[in-house]
Amino acid sequence: MEPLFLKPVFHEKMWGGRKLERFNYDLPAGDIGECWAISGHPHGRSEVENGEFAGQYIDDLWKNHSELFGHPEGKVFPLLTKILDAEASLSVQVHPDNEYAWKHEHELGKTECWYIIDAEPGSYLIYGHNAKNKQELDQMIESGDWDDLLRKVPVKTGDFFYVPSGTVHALNKGIMALETQQSSDTTYRLYDYDRVEKSTGKKRELHIQQSEDTITVPHKDPKLDIQTQIDGKNKFTTFVQPPISPYFSVYRWEIKEPATLKHNIGKYTLISVIDGSGKISVDGKDYDLKKGVHLIVPATIKEWTVDGSLDIIASESGEK
Structure with a gap:
């Protein structure tokens, strides 16, 4: 796939x-x-x-x-x-x-x-x-x-x-x-x-x-629990996810070396490359990634690898 x-x-x-x-x-x-x-x-x-x-x-x-x-x-x-x-x-x-x-x-x-x-x-x-x-x-x-x-x-x-x-x-x-x-x-x-x-x-x-x-009255700023994980040269940030956000989770992946990834809380993953270039590898096949590219990693792919110098915003649906 x-x-x-x-x-x-x-x-x-x-x-x-x-x-x-x-x-x-x-x-x-x-x-x-x-x-x-x-x-x-x-x-x-x-x-x-x-x-x-x-x-x-x-x-x-x-x-x-x-x-x-x-x-x-x-x-x-x-x-x-x-x-x-x-x-x-x-x-x-x-x-x-x-x-x-x-x-x-x-x-x-x-x-x-x-x-x-x-x-x-x-x-x-x-x-x-x-x-x-x-x-x-x-x-x-x-x-x-x-x-x-x-x-x-x-x-x-x-x-x-x-x-x-x-x-x-x-x-x-x-x-x-x-x-x-x-x-x-x-x-x-x-x-x-x-x-x-x-x-x-x-x-x-x-x-x-x-x-x-x-309009919600009075206004209240959401209390976010933004978390960052360092893995070697890579940096992974979770901006929001359920239960704070019931409809989606959103992440930033700052990639500098190969990273093996999988779906986190959802069944499929949306990926947008906002800067840099590199590749995504699935089942031994490479696909080019570059600034401005958008893709979905479907549920039929359980694991993939991302490599290069990439700044990515990814998201998953929070709905079952």
Whole structure:
């Protein structure tokens, strides 16, 4: 069995730019804000580029070859990996939980997290809010008291943020992040700086009622238990995993010498190479790894070796 190498899908955004070219992608024209790297979502389906499943899509494999994912119970491929280029600030937004999303949007909720690949000096996130209760939240939104409502958090390259559903948040100008999330494309815009779409000449739609319905009040920062293990010249970091994060675990692998790996808590592993080059070896066969490559190591592969000089963000589904 081979690892499944995937073809990225790109999305133009009013806040995007051209920095994704640093991953050697052949970007389409325009301001590209999102690389959907590993996805079974209908808004950006990942196509397999190699082996016996070449030309097939992840969502189809999920339905028709469930052995690749350990015969999961879920109806949809549960995770989505993106790289985001915030040339300008994203809207201030919130995502619903599973219950609200299934009821109103007919898809999964959206808990997500960010590994900060790059942040320009002085960069910050919107992360959480200062309202003490629901009444105060609604009043501050109605009056547009954004400076007092929104929490600004300084950010630097290498930081990690866990963003549960219900969290007010936004990536701001000058940040590039790898995002691991539930497979959902539901976003409720709370505030968008009164920007106007070039194509329509109108302000983008806001979702004030949905935002008020889904924002967690009061905001509480998640208590993460980030752990690092040194193994020879290699460094392995666990950013988040169940039970803190019920939907996924996320890791950083900093590889300098051969490392033999296996699935940790999940049945299959998602891999994104954010820097460097090297190889992954499965059953005596080598496959090249380089910056910007994304792949899934399926459940049918129990053990593999990674070698080279590589910086990798990996993830696993927390769902059974």
